[in-house]
Amino acid sequence: MKTNSSTGSLAAWSGYRINLVGLTAFSVVLFWALVALFAPYITPHSVGEMIDLDYFGPMRPGLWLGSDYLGRDMLSRIIYGARYTVGISLAAVSIACFTGVVLGMTSAVLRGPVDMVVSRILDAMNSIPSKLFGLMVVAAVGSSIPVLILTLSVIYVPGAYRFSRALAINIDTMDFIMVARIRGERLPYLIASEILPNIIGPVLADLGLRFVFIVLLLSGLSFLGLGVQPPYADWGALVRENIGGLPFAAPAVIVPSLAIATLTISVNLLIDNLPQKIRDRSAS
Amino acid sequence: MTNLVEIRGLTVEATTDSGRWIQILKGIDLDIAAGETVAFIGESGSGKTTAAMTLLGYARPGCRISGGTVTVDGHDMVTLPEKDRAALRGTTVAYVPQSAAAAFNPASTIMEQVIEVTRIHRLMPPDEARRRAVALFRALSLPNPDSIGDRYPHQVSGGQLQRLAAAMALIGDPKVVIFDEPTTALDVTTQVEVLRAFKAVTAQHRIACVYVSHDLAVVAQIADRIMVLRNGAVQETGSVHDILTRPTHPYTQELLHAFHPDTGGREVRPVADSGAPLLEINTLSAGYGPPQSNGQPLVLAVKGVSLQVKRGTNLGIIGESGCGKSTLARAIAGILPACKGDIQFNGKELWHSARQRSHDQLRDLQIVFQHADTALNPAKSIEDILGRPLTFYHGLRGKARDARVDALLDMVRLPRALRHRRPAELSGGQKQRVNFARALAAEPKLILCDEITSALDTVVAAAVIDLLKELQRELGLSYVFISHDLSVIEAICDEIVVMYRGQTVETIIPADRQPPQHPYSKLLFSSVPKLDPTWLDTLNIDADRMRVA
Numbered sequence: 020m021k022t023n024s025s026t027g028s029l030a031a032w033s034g035y036r037i038n039l040v041g042l043t044a045f046s047v048v049l050f051w052a053l054v055a056l057f058a059p060y061i062t063p064h065s066v067g068e069m070i071d072l073d074y075f076g077p078m079r080p081g082l083w084l085g086s087d088y089l090g091r092d093m094l095s096r097i098i099y100g101a102r103y104t105v106g107i108s109l110a111a112v113s114i115a116c117f118t119g120v121v122l123g124m125t126s127a128v129l130r131g132p133v134d135m136v137v138s139r140i141l142d143a144m145n146s147i148p149s150k151l152f153g154l155m156v157v158a159a160v161g162s163s164i165p166v167l168i169l170t171l172s173v174i175y176v177p178g179a180y181r182f183s184r185a186l187a188i189n190i191d192t193m194d195f196i197m198v199a200r201i202r203g204e205r206l207p208y209l210i211a212s213e214i215l216p217n218i219i220g221p222v223l224a225d226l227g228l229r230f231v232f233i234v235l236l237l238s239g240l241s242f243l244g245l246g247v248q249p250p251y252a253d254w255g256a257l258v259r260e261n262i263g264g265l266p267f268a269a270p271a272v273i274v275p276s277l278a279i280a281t282l283t284i285s286v287n288l289l290i291d292n293l294p295q296k297i298r299d300r301s302a303s
Numbered sequence: 304m305t306n307l308v309e310i311r312g313l314t315v316e317a318t319t320d321s322g323r324w325i326q327i328l329k330g331i332d333l334d335i336a337a338g339e340t341v342a343f344i345g346e347s348g349s350g351k352t353t354a355a356m357t358l359l360g361y362a363r364p365g366c367r368i369s370g371g372t373v374t375v376d377g378h379d380m381v382t383l384p385e386k387d388r389a390a391l392r393g394t395t396v397a398y399v400p401q402s403a404a405a406a407f408n409p410a411s412t413i414m415e416q417v418i419e420v421t422r423i424h425r426l427m428p429p430d431e432a433r434r435r436a437v438a439l440f441r442a443l444s445l446p447n448p449d450s451i452g453d454r455y456p457h458q459v460s461g462g463q464l465q466r467l468a469a470a471m472a473l474i475g476d477p478k479v480v481i482f483d484e485p486t487t488a489l490d491v492t493t494q495v496e497v498l499r500a501f502k503a504v505t506a507q508h509r510i511a512c513v514y515v516s517h518d519l520a521v522v523a524q525i526a527d528r529i530m531v532l533r534n535g536a537v538q539e540t541g542s543v544h545d546i547l548t549r550p551t552h553p554y555t556q557e558l559l560h561a562f563h564p565d566t567g568g569r570e571v572r573p574v575a576d577s578g579a580p581l582l583e584i585n586t587l588s589a590g591y592g593p594p595q596s597n598g599q600p601l602v603l604a605v606k607g608v609s610l611q612v613k614r615g616t617n618l619g620i621i622g623e624s625g626c627g628k629s630t631l632a633r634a635i636a637g638i639l640p641a642c643k644g645d646i647q648f649n650g651k652e653l654w655h656s657a658r659q660r661s662h663d664q665l666r667d668l669q670i671v672f673q674h675a676d677t678a679l680n681p682a683k684s685i686e687d688i689l690g691r692p693l694t695f696y697h698g699l700r701g702k703a704r705d706a707r708v709d710a711l712l713d714m715v716r717l718p719r720a721l722r723h724r725r726p727a728e729l730s731g732g733q734k735q736r737v738n739f740a741r742a743l744a745a746e747p748k749l750i751l752c753d754e755i756t757s758a759l760d761t762v763v764a765a766a767v768i769d770l771l772k773e774l775q776r777e778l779g780l781s782y783v784f785i786s787h788d789l790s791v792i793e794a795i796c797d798e799i800v801v802m803y804r805g806q807t808v809e810t811i812i813p814a815d816r817q818p819p820q821h822p823y824s825k826l827l828f829s830s831v832p833k834l835d836p837t838w839l840d841t842l843n844i845d846a847d848r849m850r851v852a
Contacts, residue, residue: 193677204695
């Protein structure tokens with residue numbers, strides 16, 4: 020199963036077993052987060068400025084990731100794209116998981132008609148294909164960043180709901196929930212204090228997974244031209260607008276794809292290798 | 304080679320979370336002759352199961368046999384390759400697990416699973432194996448031996464399943480059988496049948512047995528010799544007679560003492576306000592399932608029970624599993640609203656459902672559940688677990704709350720340093736004390752104790768009972784004590800109600816020392832194992848016949 024690749028001194032120092040894979044993945048995620056955060060300060064050129072005489076230029080000093088289909092600096096565009104991709108996905112996944120998990124725990128605790136109605140409504144939403152739903156909303160109200168965030172979160176609420184409800188139902192049958200109930204505790208305490216701490220691990224893992232899905236869906240929508248609108252571009256949009264460079268093996272089309280891949284794979288690896296607390300009573 | 308089993312200097316190590324190895328068995332020596340039964344006795348965590356498992360050449364994941372030899376019928380199980388060990392398991396050494404219900408595969412018939420050993424080891428053709436299995440079923444006095452094999456595990460009772468698990472172990476004609484607490488999960492009345500069946504069959508086939516248990520009285524019935532373990536080391540080994548009459552080691556004496564709970568030391572207080580009882584229930588019925596046309600639930604588990612508890616006194620409710628005693632507790636607590644009858648508490652009529660009861664009514668009536676493992680939230684610290692009722696009922700916060708948590712921990716004799724731990728880092732007895740302290744935190748008038756000692760070892764359970772008595776003296780509480788263990792109930796209760804099939808059949812007052820009258824009470828009282836090694840053989844009851852009547 021899990022190899023003992025923990026770094027000894029670090030584990031002893033922090034009281035957590037830290038996995039090398041997890042550490043690497045965390046570094047990559049942190050890297051993209053920092054890039055997104057400090058984008059205006061680290062871009063060498065303006066995003067819209069055409070600085071290369073040629074289009075689909077190769078990598079060279081000063082133009083480290085080549086140029087895009089209009090001769091703009093690809094590095095700057097990737098850095099700004101990180102802002103949209105990471106920012107929109109993070110906002111959407113937070114809304115989706117918060118709503119889904121709260122509803123899921125509420126249904127599990129209340130059971131009966133509430134559970135029935137909420138479950139059926141969300142099941143119905145779940146049955147709509149996600150890309151079609153996105154297409155429909157964007158076609159109806161147009162594409163803007165708030166619309167994108169809301170659409171993406173609505174798409175991923177039912178999944179988060181199902182997942183957390185299944186976990187919460189298992190916890191709900193435990194005696195300590197019964198003890199809290201006959202103590203007279205109300206719903207907010209039951210879900211926040213008794214159930215949530217027991218499902219937080221899997222819920223965080225699910226959040227990471229859903230983040231990956233949202234990044235991919237957002238990139239997919241942008242690739243179809245329904246996501247972030249020009250002149251701004253997220254990574255998905257960068258792939259689409261530079262797709263013409265594919266026959267020339269232009270870095271402009273490869274680099275944004277690589278960016279999407281590194282972010283999603285790292286998040287995935289990170290949630291699979293979260294630090295584990297070492298519980299060893301006899302060791303001081 | 305004189306002995307069937309020879310264990311010399313056996314040590315087993317376990318790895319901790321941070322990768323250190325610690326010794327959990329510290330040099331064990333033991334001989335077992337053919338046909339002899341040796342009992343391993345000790346509290347949980349003493350290493351008794353680990354020691355028994357080494358006879359199979361097996362150490363649980365995270366453990367390893369680090370030294371010594373375990374010779375079974377001439378084979379050293381420690382050095383033997385895994386393939387050869389597997390060949391011996393089931394044919395030379397067999398194992399009967401603690402919970403047969405968890406050991407059977409619910410998806411295939413019992414017969415398929417019983418004869419699986421013969422199939423794996425190619426011992427005999429299936430038809431012959433089936434004939435042998437039926438003969439074993441008969442020898443283990445199972446009902447309908449010819450057809451019981453066609454049933455699925457959920458279609459037979461717990462006691463029957465335990466005997467079927469023994470049949471599974473015996474079909475390969477082993478020389479040594481390990482029984483790992485096979486009757487711990489059973490009622491006393493069922494336990495008697497199972498013990499008898501085991502004893503008869505193993506004597507008939509001259510099988511050497513290792514019987515792992517924490518119940519000295521059960522062991523006294525079945526074993527020839529007893530090995531007392533504690534913290535992975537042998538404390539004392541001797542014949543049953545010697546251990547029971549002349550225990551030399553302090554721990555053995557403690558075990559024996561725990562078996563004779565101190566019924567004295569609790570003055571029978573004259574009940575001051577003999578007027579209104581604290582709790583009075585009248586013709587209470589409760590059950591499970593959707594309501595039927597007559598307004599009653601599909602399965603009625605409690606049928607018209609009436610009883611009362613006077614202030615400052617304790618009521619015991621005893622009965623076998625499925626008799627409705629836990630359902631009764633749940634109905635009183637309002638977890639499972641009763642369908643009929645009424646509950647008077649502290650002079651006021653209580654709503655059937657806890658949701659409709661007032662804050663103070665909920666506070667005054669607390670319930671403590673059997674399994675402290677599931678009754679304590681594993682994600683919270685002891686401090687939070689005890690602090691919540693203080694904040695919820697009494698509005699305590701900050702320093703006042705901290706001080707009260709310390710006081711509660713003192714009350715249940717737990718070190719204050721435990722407050723930052725989580726339930727998983729406590730032992731079973733400690734968890735049960737925290738579980739109880741949480742009920743005390745509410746400052747109730749009545750505590751419903753649902754089998755709170757049944758998951759604990761004898762010594763620990765005796766300590767918890769002593770604690771309850773002491774707290775009662777100090778705080779003037781009343782308990783309703785639900786158990787299937789008569790010795791526990793007798794030790795603490797002023798009045799005992801015997802329940803059978805959802806009804807109360809008899810009320811016994813231990814102080815009067817009157818023998819029980821109802822046939823079921825008689826059976827129940829006589830089924831409690833006694834330390835006398837001849838008790839099982841001289842016992843003159845037929846539980847099966849009683850049950851049919």
